[in-house]
Amino acid sequence: MPHLPFAQISIVVLLLHAAGVVAAVHALMHTRTPQGAVAWVFGLVLLPYFTLLPYLFLGSKRFSGYVEMHHSRLARLRRLDDPAQLALSAEYPPHTGAQRYQAISKMLGAPFLSGHRLRLLVNGAASFEAMFAAIAGAEHYVLVQFFIIHDDELGQRLQGALLERAAAGVSVHVLYDGVGSHDLPPTYGAVLRAGGVHIHRFATRRWRNRFQLNFRNHRKVVVVDGWRGFVGGLNVGDEYLGRKPPLAPWRDTHMELQGPAVADLQLAFDENWQWITGQPLALLAPRASGGEATSLIAATGPADAQETCSLFFVQAIHAARHRLWLTTPYLVPDSAVNAALQLAVFRGVDVRILIPAIPDHRTVFLASTLYAHESVRAGIRVFRYQPGFTHQKVLLVDDDTAAVGSMNLDNRSLRLNFEIAALNIDTAFAAEVERMLAADFEQAVEIDVSDYSRLHYLYRVLIHVARLLSPVL
Structure with missing residues (x-):
């Protein structure tokens, strides 16, 4: 293979440094923190050979279409002074202790509401047994969202549970993150689609998203029929059941809640679903749980105006x-x-x-x-x-x-x-x-x-x- 002449090498180096300067200006204008901006600017200007490619994956800070939809939905659905919200707060008055966290409620546009039944789920076995039992009892719809889904024993068990409900006429909707679930084979989703399950990969951009490592959807949510909700730290994979040393035993926590806040849990799923498919879901209102706990669903993300x-x-x-x-x-x-x-x-x-x-x-x-x-x-x-x-x-x-x-x-x-x-x-x-x-x-x-x-x-x-x-x- 012939060696490149010195002049051509010089041109390549100059072009890399020029591209590094352009990327550094972009980083300066769009990186969220001063520390991050300093790190990117110095790296891109001084060492573009090593930092330009990572910046293409990590440096993007914009996904305007999703942001605009998110803000319009907040304005339409999450006003705390809306008559429907006020009526809900009157029906489920929060615990007086919620006043210490009112800044969180106002920031997210989500109310604290009482009337919840809570269940702590310690570790994977208890968590997935509870979620699979809820899915098995679904009559209308199941919403499932995880950062990671593996095509292993647990993933196949989830697949089977969802196919069984879809065959029974239940509407089943699944979201997973494309980077978190990068090794999920296409056949996994194909089997679900063939069985009537609606499954999509989450993306904040409809083009170039496979090369975007930022803005991942790290949420883990299961909602059944609008009244049973699950949230926590567990993804779908055998390691979360402690079956993969050296990280075993795996220590994790999930929880189940029943009550009015499940509406906000499924609203967060619906926003992601509408962005991917263009179609909102027909959702049921939560039923009364008979519980007394006060709860708020905090759905956060880079589309918010604040961090x-x-x-x-x-x-x-x-x-x-x-x-x-x-x-x-x-x-x-x-x-x-x-x-x-x-x-x-x-x-x-x-x-x-x-x-x-x-x-x-x-x-x-x-x-x-x-x-x-x-x-x-x-x-x-x-x-x-x-x-x-x-x-x-x-x-x-x-x-x-x-x-x-x-x-x-x-x-x-x-x-x-x-x-x-x-x-x-x-x-x-x-x-x-x-x-x-x-x-x-x-x-x-x-x-x-x-x-x-x-x-x-x-x-x-x-x-x-x-x-x-x-x-x-």
Whole structure:
């Protein structure tokens, strides 16, 4: 193969640097955070040979069609002063404790409502047994959305359950994320479609989306007949049942809720569905559950005008008066969440964070390690879960509030992914979550303030380098 002349090499280098400068200007104008903008600008200007291609995958910050639809739907359906919303709030008056979180309600345009029956689902076996039982009892429709669906034993069990309901005349709708489910074979969806199931891959852009790694739909939602809803951290795959070492046993949490907030859970699904198909779904109103818990569905994402996931955490942390326990597989908080956690310590709040002791994503784990040590120095108690990998996303505030959902404490969840959680105010449910987390902490090792100094110097350098990548992790 002949070598390129020096002049041609020079032209290629100049063109790469010119393209890097153009991309750097784009990054400067569209990157959401100053830290991210600095990282991209310097990388694109100085090392375009290594950063241009990743920027094509990670740098896109616009999907205007979805944003416009999202905002129009919020204006039409999510006005808290709308007469229908006011009537619903009068029928299901929220617990007085919801007042501490009214900023979240106003930010999302979603009301706190009482009248919910809640069920905590610990780990994959209990969660999927509950979801499959609900699906088996569906009479009208089933809505299913997961970030990851694998064509393994659990995925095939889901496939069979959905085909059975479709054959019984139930309308079945499935959404999955194209990147999260990148290894899902086309035959999986083909079998479902042949059996009458409506299944689509979520995309924020109808072109070039296969090359867009940002704006993934990380939500995990199941709704049956408009009155039974499930939300949490579990995807569909055998690893979520703890069948794939070395991450086994897999520790995760889901929950079921029945009551008026299920309407907002299925509304979040319907918005995604309408974007993909162009057709809204015919949805049923939730039936009365006989429960008393107050709940709000927090559906956040990059289409929002504000960084709603980050603000959700900030407000929930600020509401804590004596206890704040949270679990996350990835501890890479932004500056706002980090500051809120530190301020909670100064208020005398018992702040504890549970994170994994083993990685599923090496770079994120390294960055999390540094943030964990810095958190400990700030007075936050950080624990590493020992039996296996912990993937749960749970927040416990004081003695009455608990949130379960898909939100991680990393840049992807806080700014780039579509996420969803149920924020619940109920002392009985909070007590159940407390017992669950207390058992988790008992199986964890607390990080000591002196542990950082015991790390090998080169490892310390490595975790500091990993933190530089936090804006894109």
